[in-house]
Amino acid sequence: MNAFPLLLVSQSALEPGGTNASRILTLGEGMVFLLGIIFVAVMIMAVIPLMRRHRGIEQEPLERTHQPSEATERKLAIVVGSAAGATVVILLGLVAVSVVVGKSISTAGMPSHALTIEVTGNQWWWNVRYMNDDASKIIVTANELHIPVGRPVVIRGMSNDVIHSFWIPGLQGKRDLIPSRVNTEWIQADRPGNFRGQCAEFCGLQHAHMAMWVVAEPEDKFDAWFAHQGQDAVPPATEELQRGQQVFLNSACILCHHIQGTEAAGQVAPDLTHFGSRMTIAAGTLQNNKGNLAGWIADPQGIKPGTKMATVPVKSEDMQPLIDYLESLQ
Amino acid sequence: MSAVLTEIPRETKTADRDALSRVWRPRPGFTGWLSVTTHQQIGLRYIKTAFFFLLLGGVEALLMRLQLAFPNNTLLGPFRYNQIFTMHGTTMMFLFAVPMMEGVGVCLVPLMVGTRNVAFPRLNAFGYWMYLMGGIFFYSGVFTGSVTAAGWFAYTPLSGPQYSVGKGVDYWAQMITFTEISALCVAVELIVTILRMRAPGMSLNRLPLFCWSMLVQSAMIIFAMPAIVMASNFFLLNDRTIGTHLANPAEGGDPILYQHIFWFFGHPEVYIIFLPALGMVSMILEANTRRGIFGYPAVVLSLVGNGFVAFGLWVHHMFATGLPQLGEAYFTAASMMIAITSGVQIFCWIATIWTGRLRMTAAMHFVFGFLFIFVLGGMTGVMLASIPLDLQAHDTYFVVAHFHYVLIGGALFPLFGAFHHWFSKFTGRMIDERLGRISFWILFVGFNLTFFPMHLAGVNGMPRRVYTYPPEMGWQTDNLLSSIGALMIAIGGAVFIANALKSLRAGRVADADPWDSSTLEWAVPSPPPAWNFDNLPVVSSRYPLWIDPEERACVVGMRDDRREVLTTTVLDAAPHHRYVLPASSIWPFLTAVGLTIGLICAVFAFSGYWLASLLGLIGFIGWFWPPRHVEVEP
Numbered sequence: 034m035n036a037f038p039l040l041l042v043s044q045s046a047l048e049p050g051g052t053n054a055s056r057i058l059t060l061g062e063g064m065v066f067l068l069g070i071i072f073v074a075v076m077i078m079a080v081i082p083l084m085r086r087h088r089g090i091e092q093e094p095l096e097r098t099h100q101p102s103e104a105t106e107r108k109l110a111i112v113v114g115s116a117a118g119a120t121v122v123i124l125l126g127l128v129a130v131s132v133v134v135g136k137s138i139s140t141a142g143m144p145s146h147a148l149t150i151e152v153t154g155n156q157w158w159w160n161v162r163y164m165n166d167d168a169s170k171i172i173v174t175a176n177e178l179h180i181p182v183g184r185p186v187v188i189r190g191m192s193n194d195v196i197h198s199f200w201i202p203g204l205q206g207k208r209d210l211i212p213s214r215v216n217t218e219w220i221q222a223d224r225p226g227n228f229r230g231q232c233a234e235f236c237g238l239q240h241a242h243m244a245m246w247v248v249a250e251p252e253d254k255f256d257a258w259f260a261h262q263g264q265d266a267v268p269p270a271t272e273e274l275q276r277g278q279q280v281f282l283n284s285a286c287i288l289c290h291h292i293q294g295t296e297a298a299g300q301v302a303p304d305l306t307h308f309g310s311r312m313t314i315a316a317g318t319l320q321n322n323k324g325n326l327a328g329w330i331a332d333p334q335g336i337k338p339g340t341k342m343a344t345v346p347v348k349s350e351d352m353q354p355l356i357d358y359l360e361s362l363q
Numbered sequence: 364m365s366a367v368l369t370e371i372p373r374e375t376k377t378a379d380r381d382a383l384s385r386v387w388r389p390r391p392g393f394t395g396w397l398s399v400t401t402h403q404q405i406g407l408r409y410i411k412t413a414f415f416f417l418l419l420g421g422v423e424a425l426l427m428r429l430q431l432a433f434p435n436n437t438l439l440g441p442f443r444y445n446q447i448f449t450m451h452g453t454t455m456m457f458l459f460a461v462p463m464m465e466g467v468g469v470c471l472v473p474l475m476v477g478t479r480n481v482a483f484p485r486l487n488a489f490g491y492w493m494y495l496m497g498g499i500f501f502y503s504g505v506f507t508g509s510v511t512a513a514g515w516f517a518y519t520p521l522s523g524p525q526y527s528v529g530k531g532v533d534y535w536a537q538m539i540t541f542t543e544i545s546a547l548c549v550a551v552e553l554i555v556t557i558l559r560m561r562a563p564g565m566s567l568n569r570l571p572l573f574c575w576s577m578l579v580q581s582a583m584i585i586f587a588m589p590a591i592v593m594a595s596n597f598f599l600l601n602d603r604t605i606g607t608h609l610a611n612p613a614e615g616g617d618p619i620l621y622q623h624i625f626w627f628f629g630h631p632e633v634y635i636i637f638l639p640a641l642g643m644v645s646m647i648l649e650a651n652t653r654r655g656i657f658g659y660p661a662v663v664l665s666l667v668g669n670g671f672v673a674f675g676l677w678v679h680h681m682f683a684t685g686l687p688q689l690g691e692a693y694f695t696a697a698s699m700m701i702a703i704t705s706g707v708q709i710f711c712w713i714a715t716i717w718t719g720r721l722r723m724t725a726a727m728h729f730v731f732g733f734l735f736i737f738v739l740g741g742m743t744g745v746m747l748a749s750i751p752l753d754l755q756a757h758d759t760y761f762v763v764a765h766f767h768y769v770l771i772g773g774a775l776f777p778l779f780g781a782f783h784h785w786f787s788k789f790t791g792r793m794i795d796e797r798l799g800r801i802s803f804w805i806l807f808v809g810f811n812l813t814f815f816p817m818h819l820a821g822v823n824g825m826p827r828r829v830y831t832y833p834p835e836m837g838w839q840t841d842n843l844l845s846s847i848g849a850l851m852i853a854i855g856g857a858v859f860i861a862n863a864l865k866s867l868r869a870g871r872v873a874d875a876d877p878w879d880s881s882t883l884e885w886a887v888p889s890p891p892p893a894w895n896f897d898n899l900p901v902v903s904s905r906y907p908l909w910i911d912p913e914e915r916a917c918v919v920g921m922r923d924d925r926r927e928v929l930t931t932t933v934l935d936a937a938p939h940h941r942y943v944l945p946a947s948s949i950w951p952f953l954t955a956v957g958l959t960i961g962l963i964c965a966v967f968a969f970s971g972y973w974l975a976s977l978l979g980l981i982g983f984i985g986w987f988w989p990p991r992h993v994e995v996e997p
Contacts, residue, residue: 044824044836046755057751061822064749068742075709079734082716083723098881098909099653101718109657109718113710117661120706124699124745131749132692138751139688156526195521196618198683198758202824206754209684211619212520213612216685233758233826234683235514237521238441241829338441 043203044229050249051204051228052221053138060134064127071123138205140187143219147185150178154190154197154210154232156341157239158303158316163259164189172262173291175303176316178247179262181255182222190216195237201230201247209234222249231317238339244317265294266306266362277358280351285343292362302342309362315340323356330355380897382923387479387893390947398947400484401893402473405491407789409466412495413459419502420454421856423447425849428813432846434834444830445512446531452515453535456632457542458498460774464639465549467781468577470789472553474884474891475571477562477900477907479928480944482555483548485951485986490548492955497541500963504534511535514828516625517599519610519618524603533603533966536595540962543588546635550581550588557581560928561936562883563918564902569936571882572649572656575663576642579670583631583638586674591628594621605969619684626677634673636770638666640777641708644733647726647777647784648712650880652719655906658711668704672697682753691750698748705741709734724878725799729780732807736772740765743818758828760841761821767814779806779859786863787877791889792870798862802855809851816841816848881906899929902936946990954982 049055101109136142153160163172180186190199190210200207204220222228232243250258269275281287282296289302297305311321315337319325330352333342347355389395389404399405426447430439439447473481481487504510511531513522522532557578561570570578598621601607608614610621645656656662678686678694712734721727743765746752756762779802786794820841825832832838876885883900884891885908898917904910918938921927926944931937961975 046822046824054755057755060749061746061752061755064746064752068745072738072742075713075738076735078713079716079731082721083731085721098906099720101654105718106657109714113658113661113707113714116710117703117707120703124702127745127749128692128696128699131695131751135691135695135750136688138754141688195526196518200826202755206751207683207757208754211612211684214619214685229824231824231826231829235445235518235521235758235828237526238445238512240445240826241441241831 043226044231046202049203050222050224050226052223053205053219054203055223056134056138057206060130063130067123067127140217140219143187144185144221147187147219148180149187149189150180151189151191152178152199152210154192154194154199154236154243155301156194156237157232157243157337159199159243159245160193160303163262170263172259173304174262174307174311176245176313177311178245179255179258180220180222180247180249181252182225182249184252185219185221187217187219190218196234197232197236197243198234199230200233201228201245203228203230204247207233220247222247225249225251227312229317239337242316242318242337242340244313246312246317248312261310262307266292268294269358269361273354274358274361276351277354277356277361280347280355281358284347285345289343305359305362307362309360315342321360323360326356326359327352379923380892383894383897384892386924386926389893394949395947397952398488398949400480400488400945400947400951402469402481402484402487403789403891403893403895405484405487406466406468406470408491409462409469409494412491412498413463413466416454416458416498417463418856420451420459421853423451423454425853427451428846428849430830431832431842433843434832434836434839436831439830441830442512445514445828446510448828449511449514449535453501453511453538455770456515456636457539458494458501460636460770461542461546461632462494463778464580464636464774465546465553467643467778468553468580468639469549471785471884472556472574472577473560474788474887474895475574475882476557476560476565477883477896477902478556478560479895479899479926481552482560483552484944485948486548487552488948489951489955489986490545490552492952493541493548493958494545496955496959497538497545500541500959501534501538504531509534516629517595518625519599519602519616519621520612522599523611524606525611525613530966533600536600536603537962537966539591539595541959543592544958546584547588550584553577553581554585558933559930559939560942561931562900562902562907563929563931563936563938565907565931565936567934567936568660569902569905569907571642572645572659572662572666573639573642575666576638576640576645579666580635580638583635583670583673587628587631587635590624591632594625594628598624600966604966619681622681622684623677626680627674630677630680631673633766633770634669637773638669640733640774641666641669643777643781643784644712644730645708646880646882647730647780648715648719649882649906650784650878651722651724651727651730652715653722653879654715654719655881656711657714657718658707659905662708662711665704665707669701672701672704676701676748679748679753682750683757695748695750699745702741702745702748709738724783725794725796725803726780726784728800728803729776729783732803732810733772733776733780736768736776736807736810740768740772744769756821758826759821760817760825760827763827764814764817764821767817771810771814776806779803782859782863784878785884786866787870787873788884788889788891790867790870791873792866793873793877794866794870795862798858798865802858802862805851805855805858809848809853809855812848813845813852814848816844820845876908879908881909883907948986950982950986950988954979954986957982 049058149164151162151164159176161174161178165171190208192210192212197210198207199210208216208218226249228247230245269278287297287299289299291298291304293306314321314325314329318337329336333340389399430436430444509530513527513532520526557574598609602609608616610616610618612618649656676694676697679698783794783799820838825838873889875888887895901916928942930939930942932939957978958975961971961978964971964974
């Protein structure tokens with residue numbers, strides 16, 4: 034049973050799709066290789082004496098003590114001293130390489146012309162705002178970032194409640210989102226693809242269900258997406274959809290959710306203006322389709338125990354129009 | 364030194380065991396049991412209690428592994444799971460690992476340095492009672508519904524009053540106060556015991572390596588524990604009970620400052636747990652390779668170096684919080700430096716194994732298991748010190764794998780080795796070597812099966828502290844293997860317990876020195892009498908039992924009609940003066956009860972601290988009330 038048959042799930046640091054993740058992976062591979070050799074060498078040295086004839090516990094008595102000769106001890110001192118010296122040299126090298134790579138993936142190493150996206154952690158979803166000097170062009174979405182391939186993107190990370198951590202393993206290491214602070218990092222995708230990430234700092238009950246997707250797409254496709262997201266929600270085209278909209282606007286949904294172009298102006302839950310275009314529901318918990326959406330609206334606590342999504346009573350005859358309307362918000 | 368030696372009257376009789384027994388025997392009855400102050404009894408109580416908490420923590424670990432064995436498992440809900448991983452971490456760190464190491468130290472250090480008890484026996488008893496009551500208090504939350512689900516690190520604001528309602532976090536924070544008091548008591552008395560009560564002639568360069576490790580560990584406790592008082596009590600508990608907002612960002616408090624203070628304790632804590640284990644490894648190796656540890660000065664300096672450097676790398680727990688880069692680079696270097704001091708010890712041990720005459724006891728199996736697991740954990744530790752790698756691996760199962768490799772490999776395996784090695788000393792019976800080897804192999808394979816796949820799950824993106832995961836993430840194989848491995852560890856643990864129980868009842872009766880070891884604890888009968896040594900030993904070598912028995916010397920002229928010990932000078936261990944240890948007393952227990960009542964009340968109302976002070980004061984008055992017949996020195 035696969036809940037995401039259509040989505041290519043990739044949340045592995047071993048499958049980088051971006052500059053920074055590739056640099057980290059290369060560093061990691063090099064270190065695994067080097068440290069692996071050292072580990073094997075140390076283990077061989079430790080085990081060789083076991084290969085020689087040694088005495089089991091039953092083979093008593095032993096000589097009372099066995100203090101090796103001065104000459105042996107001197108030789109040992111040279112060997113142990115060299116090993117310790119080699120350790121120091123290797124570690125210094127690793128420190129240097131780490132600092133260099135660390136600088137290259139930090140915002141100090143970021144190319145210019147970056148797109149700035151503000152990501153705010155909430156228990157347990159992500160609010161996303163595409164920043165723009167022109168305030169009317171700021172777009173707001175949730176749990177899903179679209180970025181253009183080949184262009185650096187600055188993530189300004191914040192939090193509304195507890196500490197979260199923004200982490201897309203395929204693109205970059207993690208950065209904590211801390212209330213009352215702003216943390217930045219930059220990501221850049223080198224190939225199109227869907228990159229999954231999830232909150233990496235324990236943030237309470239539903240820490241396990243706080244995922245997000247980064248969709249990296251070619252520049253023109255991204256521009257189209259961006260232009261579309263900036264517009265108001267699609268007005269309901271049919272009578273059925275209009276009914277669905279009325280159900281939404283006349284229920285408690287609007288206390289928390291926002292749909293641009295309608296009276297729904299809540300600010301404490303994910304923006305639903307283009308909900309239908311998103312891949313998942315409830316921060317990566319469910320794939321976005323009508324069946325899952327109906328289940329989610331009917332019983333959010335059953336699907337994501339502890340979620341702040343309220344169980345809003347919806348009459349059974351109203352459910353289908355409501356679902357159809359929300360899914361029509363492309 | 365000789366000038367001081369002559370001050371000891373040499374004409375007196377040899378020790379009178381009957382007289383010593385009269386002075387040192389415990390008082391009868393239940394109140395006598397509560398009044399015990401001999402270090403062996405207290406140390407064994409620590410060990411037994413800590414072992415019980417190890418089992419509790421182990422059961423919690425098994426529950427977690429059952430939940431994670433399959434994706435989307437619903438065995439435990441999110442709240443239960445979060446509570447259980449919090450309890451697991453807290454139990455293992457505060458109620459098992461540190462008290463266990465201290466228990467072993469309390470048991471062994473006075474014997475190893477050749478004295479009759481720790482320097483402050485009543486403080487020792489008091490420390491144990493505080494630890495026990497703290498543990499009971501913490502677990503009483505299970506029955507009153509006050510169990511924290513905020514993680515053993517209790518980061519604010521998640522652990523603050525707004526996001527963690529109920530009394531769970533308060534119980535957690537106050538439990539730390541208890542274990543802290545206990546740890547500080549042991550630290551103080553071990554430092555004084557080691558520095559001032561060594562056998563005459565045991566200059567610092569003849570101190571057994573285990574005592575060195577306990578000395579460094581105790582010093583670390585003294586510097587690290589005040590930081591956690593600050594974090595758990597001053598920041599967290601005050602924020603929660605009297606609304607100080609010290610760590611509440613919404614009111615100008617600083618959650619990152621809390622993290623700094625927590626990890627300034629939290630990182631040294633790891634070394635507080637594992638330095639004694641390094642000392643145990645040295646002692647087991649020494650006895651079973653028939654030679655002194657190669658490079659004794661280097662090993663000692665490494666231990667001391669470990670102790671210092673451990674305080675300089677706490678920030679590597681916080682690389683993802685966005686600290687300034689230059690500072691981060693410093694902490695990368697410091698974190699890697701710890702690999703040098705650990706590496707030197709590993710090299711010295713391997714050199715010791717190479718040139719010694721190896722005897723593969725069950726304890727030695729655990730030492731070799733330690734070498735494998737700990738060195739592997741050290742390698743991943745070096746990787747995590749590198750900021751770029753840490754930014755990917757931080758808070759994933761890679762880190763979970765890493766610190767279980769260094770803590771189970773670095774502390775638990777040596778500890779199990781120590782159990783097998785010193786079992787006879789405190790029980791009078793030899794532990795079954797064959798069963799010991801069997802339990803080692805089950806534990807060793809089970810351990811690697813549990814924790815190696817976690818490295819892979821981690822780099823494949825699995826974060827820590829998630830109560831479940833979706834099936835399409837590709838983590839199920841790794842998790843299933845881990846869960847099977849966890850069951851294997853449980854079986855290994857069961858074999859170990861069975862072995863201990865069987866050997867306790869039917870093991871071969873042990874003589875004083877079954878391993879032909881080098882250090883003084885093997886000079887006394889197994890189990891040792893309450894006064895340890897009939898005549899306090901005099902030491903002329905780093906390996907006092909490896910010199911000819913005819914050349915061994917002892918102190919004569921100690922009075923055997925009171926609890927008298929000899930204090931010596933710090934560096935050369937020249938005799939300094941006679942020191943009379945206080946008699947058994949129930950007041951440490953009563954003081955602990957009084958403080959416990961007050962501290963528990965303080966969780967509910969700040970005025971509880973006044974109650975604690977008052978009851979504590981009454982306790983201390985009883986404790987320090989002078990004995991009726993003060994003897995005047997002749």
